[in-house]
Amino acid sequence: xxxxxxxxxxxxxxxxxxxxxxxxxxxxxxxxxxxxxxxxxxxxxxxxxxxxxxxxxxxxxxxxxxxxxxxxxxxxxxxxxxxxxxxxxxxxxxxxxxxxxxxxxxxxxxxxxxxxxxxxxxxxxxxxxxxxxxxxxxxxxxxxxxxxxxxxxxxxxxxxxxxxxxxxxxxxxxxxxxxxxxxxxxxxxxxxxxxxxxxxxxxxxxxxxxxxxxxxxxxxxxxxxxxxxxxxxxxxxxxxxxxxxxxxxxxxxxxxxx
Amino acid sequence: xxxxxxxxxxxxxxxxxxxxxxxxxxxxxxxxxxxxxxxxxxxxxxxxxxxxxxxxxxxxxxxxxxxxxxxxxxxxxxxxxxxxxxxxxxxxxxxxxxxxxxxxxxxxxxxxxxxxxxxxxxxxxxxxxxxxxxxxxxxxxxxxxxxxxxxxxxxxxxxxxxxxxxxxxxxxxxxxxxxxxxxxxxxxxxxxxxxxxxxxxxxxxxxxxxxxxxxxxxxxxxxxxxxxxxxxxxxxxxxxxxxxxxxxxxxxxxxxxx
DNA sequence: CGGAAAACATGCGGGTTCGGCAAAATTGCG
DNA sequence: CGCAATTTTGCCGAACCCGCATGTTTTCCG
Numbered sequence: 001x002x003x004x005x006x007x008x009x010x011x012x013x014x015x016x017x018x019x020x021x022x023x024x025x026x027x028x029x030x031x032x033x034x035x036x037x038x039x040x041x042x043x044x045x046x047x048x049x050x051x052x053x054x055x056x057x058x059x060x061x062x063x064x065x066x067x068x069x070x071x072x073x074x075x076x077x078x079x080x081x082x083x084x085x086x087x088x089x090x091x092x093x094x095x096x097x098x099x100x101x102x103x104x105x106x107x108x109x110x111x112x113x114x115x116x117x118x119x120x121x122x123x124x125x126x127x128x129x130x131x132x133x134x135x136x137x138x139x140x141x142x143x144x145x146x147x148x149x150x151x152x153x154x155x156x157x158x159x160x161x162x163x164x165x166x167x168x169x170x171x172x173x174x175x176x177x178x179x180x181x182x183x184x185x186x187x188x189x190x191x192x193x194x195x196x197x198x199x200x201x202x203x204x205x206x207x208x209x210x211x212x213x214x215x216x217x218x219x220x221x222x223x224x225x226x227x228x229x230x231x232x233x234x235x236x237x238x239x240x241x242x243x244x245x246x247x248x249x250x251x252x253x254x255x256x257x258x
Numbered sequence: 259x260x261x262x263x264x265x266x267x268x269x270x271x272x273x274x275x276x277x278x279x280x281x282x283x284x285x286x287x288x289x290x291x292x293x294x295x296x297x298x299x300x301x302x303x304x305x306x307x308x309x310x311x312x313x314x315x316x317x318x319x320x321x322x323x324x325x326x327x328x329x330x331x332x333x334x335x336x337x338x339x340x341x342x343x344x345x346x347x348x349x350x351x352x353x354x355x356x357x358x359x360x361x362x363x364x365x366x367x368x369x370x371x372x373x374x375x376x377x378x379x380x381x382x383x384x385x386x387x388x389x390x391x392x393x394x395x396x397x398x399x400x401x402x403x404x405x406x407x408x409x410x411x412x413x414x415x416x417x418x419x420x421x422x423x424x425x426x427x428x429x430x431x432x433x434x435x436x437x438x439x440x441x442x443x444x445x446x447x448x449x450x451x452x453x454x455x456x457x458x459x460x461x462x463x464x465x466x467x468x469x470x471x472x473x474x475x476x477x478x479x480x481x482x483x484x485x486x487x488x489x490x491x492x493x494x495x496x497x498x499x500x501x502x503x504x505x506x507x508x509x510x511x512x513x514x515x516x
Numbered sequence: 517c518g519g520a521a522a523a524c525a526t527g528c529g530g531g532t533t534c535g536g537c538a539a540a541a542t543t544g545c546g
Numbered sequence: 547c548g549c550a551a552t553t554t555t556g557c558c559g560a561a562c563c564c565g566c567a568t569g570t571t572t573t574c575c576g
Binding site for chain 2: 522523524525526527528
């Protein structure tokens with residue numbers, strides 16, 4: 001009884017990868033609306049019926065290509081030290097997710113990732129798939145969080161809420177990166193998001209119009225101490241850590257936010 | 259130049275409502291997989307082509323029925339006092355959303371809402387549409403939040419992150435309600451979610467395994483002061499405020515969480 | 517008020533999407 | 547190697563969607 005994947009399983013995984021990569025490639029080349037399941041199958045050298053054995057729609061395939069990087073992320077969380085704060089563990093994993101989505105650090109990969117995210121966030125059908133994938137991922141992460149915090153997934157709100165918030169942060173950060181007006185890098189944005197969440201999302205100072213709610217924390221007391229929040233993730237190539245929008249595709253920055 | 263909707267506009271809105279309500283009704287009666295666009299159109303007494311003028315898919319129609327309650331929620335936020343904390347405003351609106359999704363307070367409506375949510379969260383295609391609708395809503399809410407907090411939607415992470423987190427809270431709460439093991443009511447769960455978010459989602463006490471991150475707030479110092487967080491929403495029928503899972507549909511509580 | 521324009525409903529047709537079914541091909545095991 | 551299990555593939559049909567053109571209803575204007 002071998003735990004090594006057999007030829008069958010390896011070929012299945014390879015076919016799946018070929019299909020979703022073909023889907024993404026064609027979508028970026030031709031535009032999502034112009035891609036058909038038939039063309040994807042042909043590009044991957046399988047039959048259309050086989051394509052539908054793997055994916056129920058082309059959108060699913062396209063998003064699957066992008067989200068391949070998320071594969072194994074739950075295992076990464078599981079591998080974190082159990083005595084570590086779940087906040088730290090989750091942040092490390094979220095930052096790792098960004099690196100996985102990008103692949104090797106290079107301007108080309110950065111450009112590709114931007115294009116992929118922009119495409120996904122510009123087409124509602126793709127956005128929906130992406131949100132679904134993220135929702136599924138955070139649901140699974142919540143199980144591990146429950147285990148680590150001694151909470152009950154079905155009775156305590158904490159694990160679900162924490163992971164949902166982390167997923168939301170990921171989404172907000174990538175939305176901002178793609179649609180906003182920022183040249184900050186994704187890691188930096190995500191770090192800020194985690195700091196803000198942990199601080200309880202205080203209303204920006206100077207704009208505190210709350211006359212009667214003393215329960216809202218005043219200023220971010222620890223958002224400046226961010227160095228303690230991203231401790232343990234070792235980026236293989238630390239010099240190329242920066243994940244900012246590529247400078248030569250500013251033309252993508254149209255008013256797609258409408 | 260009248261601002262009153264003309265007959266045309268009124269008939270359009272009525273047709274749209276008829277269509278999505280028919281979609282939801284049939285989905286609940288027959289199961290989502292057994293509903294066709296043709297049947298929905300027939301149920302609403304229009305042609306299939308007309309159905310597709312309104313919705314590009316049956317899933318969109320089904321979720322639109324559920325999310326009809328969200329219509330006008332942005333206007334509700336805009337109507338909140340501008341000197342109120344956005345936290346308060348958002349919580350009031352989130353609570354209002356629950357009431358809108360439920361409709362008039364009655365055991366039947368409660369049962370229907372549970373069924374609707376359960377259906378949506380059990381079918382991936384519906385979940386995706388639901389997530390998308392929520393994502394769009396929070397995106398629009400973020401504009402108002404930016405306006406109220408003097409932040410810039412495209413340059414500051416805060417408004418997007420706050421609203422994304424609120425959306426995530428809504429999702430986590432409803433997921434918990436439908437799939438978890440709780441008989442707490444939705445309003446109560448949502449209140450807890452807001453308190454937890456504002457407290458920075460502290461790791462439950464006794465489970466604080468964080469050895470080296472002093473930046474994490476210790477105990478929920480204001481999560482018990484929740485009475486200041488839900489101040490101003492006047493529920494029309496306060497005696498039936500409870501939104502807990504209907505007791506006679508425990509059979510829906512199968513292992514759909516897998 | 518009547519007629520024209522605009523908006524919406526509808527029918528038709530066609531390309532695409534999906535999945536059931538069965539046969540063919542590939543892989544794993546004794 | 548033979549056989550069983552698994553995967554691929556071809557075929558088919560129901561359903562999905564949307565472009566296009568025509569008919570109907572509402573709105574606008576003289």
